[in-house]
Amino acid sequence: MYTPNPSSVLWYEDQMFSNLQAFIESEKPDKIFFLVDENTHDHCLPALLADLGDLPATEVLEVPAGEEAKSPEVLLQLWGALSELGADRRSLMINLGGGVVTDLGAFLAGTYMRGIAFINIPTSLLAMVDASTGGKCGINLGGLKNQVGLFLEPAAVAVHPMFLDTLPKRERISGFAEMLKHGLIADHQYWEELSDLAIEEHRPTLEQIQFSIGIKKSVVERDFREAGLRKILNFGHTIGHALESLSLQTAEPLLHGEAVALGMFAETYLSEQHAGLESDKASQVYKVLRTHFRCPVPQFDQEQVLRLIQADKKNDSNRLLFSLLNTIGHASPNVELTPAKVREALNFLRVHFNG
Amino acid sequence: MYTPNPSSVLWYEDQMFSNLQAFIESEKPDKIFFLVDENTHDHCLPALLADLGDLPATEVLEVPAGEEAKSPEVLLQLWGALSELGADRRSLMINLGGGVVTDLGAFLAGTYMRGIAFINIPTSLLAMVDASTGGKCGINLGGLKNQVGLFLEPAAVAVHPMFLDTLPKRERISGFAEMLKHGLIADHQYWEELSDLAIEEHRPTLEQIQFSIGIKKSVVERDFREAGLRKILNFGHTIGHALESLSLQTAEPLLHGEAVALGMFAETYLSEQHAGLESDKASQVYKVLRTHFRCPVPQFDQEQVLRLIQADKKNDSNRLLFSLLNTIGHASPNVELTPAKVREALNFLRVHFNG
Numbered sequence: 271m272y273t274p275n276p277s278s279v280l281w282y283e284d285q286m287f288s289n290l291q292a293f294i295e296s297e298k299p300d301k302i303f304f305l306v307d308e309n310t311h312d313h314c315l316p317a318l319l320a321d322l323g324d325l326p327a328t329e330v331l332e333v334p335a336g337e338e339a340k341s342p343e344v345l346l347q348l349w350g351a352l353s354e355l356g357a358d359r360r361s362l363m364i365n366l367g368g369g370v371v372t373d374l375g376a377f378l379a380g381t382y383m384r385g386i387a388f389i390n391i392p393t394s395l396l397a398m399v400d401a402s403t404g405g406k407c408g409i410n411l412g413g414l415k416n417q418v419g420l421f422l423e424p425a426a427v428a429v430h431p432m433f434l435d436t437l438p439k440r441e442r443i444s445g446f447a448e449m450l451k452h453g454l455i456a457d458h459q460y461w462e463e464l465s466d467l468a469i470e471e472h473r474p475t476l477e478q479i480q481f482s483i484g485i486k487k488s489v490v491e492r493d494f495r496e497a498g499l500r501k502i503l504n505f506g507h508t509i510g511h512a513l514e515s516l517s518l519q520t521a522e523p524l525l526h527g528e529a530v531a532l533g534m535f536a537e538t539y540l541s542e543q544h545a546g547l548e549s550d551k552a553s554q555v556y557k558v559l560r561t562h563f564r565c566p567v568p569q570f571d572q573e574q575v576l577r578l579i580q581a582d583k584k585n586d587s588n589r590l591l592f593s594l595l596n597t598i599g600h601a602s603p604n605v606e607l608t609p610a611k612v613r614e615a616l617n618f619l620r621v622h623f624n625g
Numbered sequence: 626m627y628t629p630n631p632s633s634v635l636w637y638e639d640q641m642f643s644n645l646q647a648f649i650e651s652e653k654p655d656k657i658f659f660l661v662d663e664n665t666h667d668h669c670l671p672a673l674l675a676d677l678g679d680l681p682a683t684e685v686l687e688v689p690a691g692e693e694a695k696s697p698e699v700l701l702q703l704w705g706a707l708s709e710l711g712a713d714r715r716s717l718m719i720n721l722g723g724g725v726v727t728d729l730g731a732f733l734a735g736t737y738m739r740g741i742a743f744i745n746i747p748t749s750l751l752a753m754v755d756a757s758t759g760g761k762c763g764i765n766l767g768g769l770k771n772q773v774g775l776f777l778e779p780a781a782v783a784v785h786p787m788f789l790d791t792l793p794k795r796e797r798i799s800g801f802a803e804m805l806k807h808g809l810i811a812d813h814q815y816w817e818e819l820s821d822l823a824i825e826e827h828r829p830t831l832e833q834i835q836f837s838i839g840i841k842k843s844v845v846e847r848d849f850r851e852a853g854l855r856k857i858l859n860f861g862h863t864i865g866h867a868l869e870s871l872s873l874q875t876a877e878p879l880l881h882g883e884a885v886a887l888g889m890f891a892e893t894y895l896s897e898q899h900a901g902l903e904s905d906k907a908s909q910v911y912k913v914l915r916t917h918f919r920c921p922v923p924q925f926d927q928e929q930v931l932r933l934i935q936a937d938k939k940n941d942s943n944r945l946l947f948s949l950l951n952t953i954g955h956a957s958p959n960v961e962l963t964p965a966k967v968r969e970a971l972n973f974l975r976v977h978f979n980g
């Protein structure tokens with residue numbers, strides 16, 4: 271019988287193999303269910319299975335790659351598949367993939383038979399430094415991201431940089447946005463270090479990944495259910511999520527990290543105007559973001575963006591609340607702004623990001 | 626921002642009105658969503674609203690009466706409805722109905738935006754003495770009861786016997802089965818008291834309802850996630866759930882309590898054979914169950930019942946585990962039996978229950 275961890279265990283690099291084997295030997299699951307998408311099925315699952323020893327009976331559940339898999343329809347199919355394949359309370363689920371797979375798989379495992387054990391193995395940089403920690407999981411609903419979900423920690427998270435080599439460059443750069451965010455909200459020196467990183471050329475080091483996870487973990491442990499402090503992790507996400515939602519309905523959707531980079535650009539402007547961020551520091555942020563993120567700002571209707579921000583889970587009804595930078599390395603949650611000020615920031619983004 | 630209670634608060638009788646008002650004044654929900662079914666919409670909601678003072682904006686979500694509402698399809702509609710009606714993290718959900726409404730509503734509230742506050746107001750005897758306590762919630766999946774769900778306590782449970790007067794006699798007797806079970810597994814004297822109750826004529830007293838809730842609560846508090854002890858609450862349910870599942874596919878489905886009464890009859894036989902229950906005590910149980918429950922034993926295929934028992938969440942794969950009575954007032958979980966012995970008990974039920 272599985273009882274969820276209040277805080278999940280992290281396994282790094284080749285510890286993954288030995289710890290996973292030890293976990294299986296001690297918990298004795300009767301069956302292991304791997305949740306993968308098309309990509310991780312081909313590029314990550316073989317490497318994982320090759321270095322694991324004997325396993326109990328296994329089943330592989332595959333979902334389409336991309337955000338669309340985080341839908342109620344796919345969730346229903348997966349609940350049904352687990353049931354038909356005889357998953358029970360002694361089964362173990364291993365979610366192998368990016369944030370879509372780990373978010374979806376954690377919610378699936380957390381609700382099937384009122385919760386079975388699961389382990390997340392993030393394979394994208396974004397999932398390693400962000401989705402892997404903090405226990406948020408869930409699905410999207412009618413264009414609204416993570417509208418249904420839980421706060422629920424996996425039994426363990428295994429972070430192995432080898433999976434990053436299977437990742438397209440654009441995905442790697444997308445994940446880098448969250449790392450930059452960690453520096454901006456919590457550690458000036460880390461921000462400086464990352465600013466110089468040639469992320470276009472190669473992946474970050476394991477130490478850098480660990481440092482980002484450490485920042486996120488320490489914020490989350492102080493405020494698991496996001497009563498206040500945890501909202502600082504939302505820097506760049508209020509506007510970013512809205513742009514991402516809109517772009518998902520177009521032919522050229524933004525990646526999550528790209529949307530967050532655009533959001534950080536606009537919210538750095540808000541930080542400069544309303545949270546005391548000095549203007550030379552703001553300029554430095556603009557420059558770094560423009561250097562690494564070459565995506566065009568998508569066309570958007572300002573009023574639609576405002577409506578999406580108001581529908582954001584983190585906002586009380588009818589208030590526009592932002593997490594803003596007071597300086598590089600420190601952020602404050604719950605700064606309330608008027609619609610006019612948000613429009614100003616959206617204009618600034620449109621004019622200056624690609625400019 | 627709402628943080629779930631580890632153990633929920635109980636409000637009895639007219640405390641419901643004053644405590645609910647005080648809760649609303651202190652938590653200041655921006656909107657209240659009532660989940661009802663057709664029956665509680667007409668017969669319970671007016672009485673509740675009449676005695677509550679001013680409320681913030683309210684919305685009423687109505688589902689069809691009956692077990693069919695605990696389906697993934699209805700859940701999806703309700704998630705969508707909450708989203709469209711602007712429910713956010715400061716909204717409050719009040720589930721007003723029998724076990725179907727409270728089970729479904731709790732899962733809905735517990736997963737919407739990763740969990741919003743909710744209060745259960747059970748209106749059936751069954752929901753008051755059973756579903757109201759213990760934090761189990763969820764939906765059915767392809768004929769399997771509660772296959773998807775959570776362990777999650779409401780902010781409060783309000784138990785008001787006035788709602789029992791809106792209940793058909795058959796429903797009242799069904800709820801009585803769980804009360805008898807509480808006596809059988811935990812309190813000999815309570816069992817004796819209930820055995821003499823003319824449940825056909827009138828409802829149990831508030832004190833009796835409280836006593837049943839107290840028994841359930843004390844078991845649950847010692848084992849919230851059902852690692853062991855809590856399984857004794859499952860007495861009568863292993864066979865009962867299987868019969869209930871089969872009967873749901875027929876034109877004359879059993880009520881939950883009726884199925885549990887049949888299950889207790891068969892499992893009392895197993896208790897006599899394999900758990901040390903003395904035969905004069907077993908005879909007393911058979912007699913009381915036959916007196917109160919006049920439902921005919923449905924036709925069933927023994928092998929189908931066995932397969933359903935094996936698929937039960939509480940069973941490890943391929944083992945048949947039962948909670949059985951050692952005497953009246955004491956039960957033990959995890960008694961393993963062979964298929965042959967279960968078949969014997971099913972035969973005993975078929976021959977002797979209506980005999």
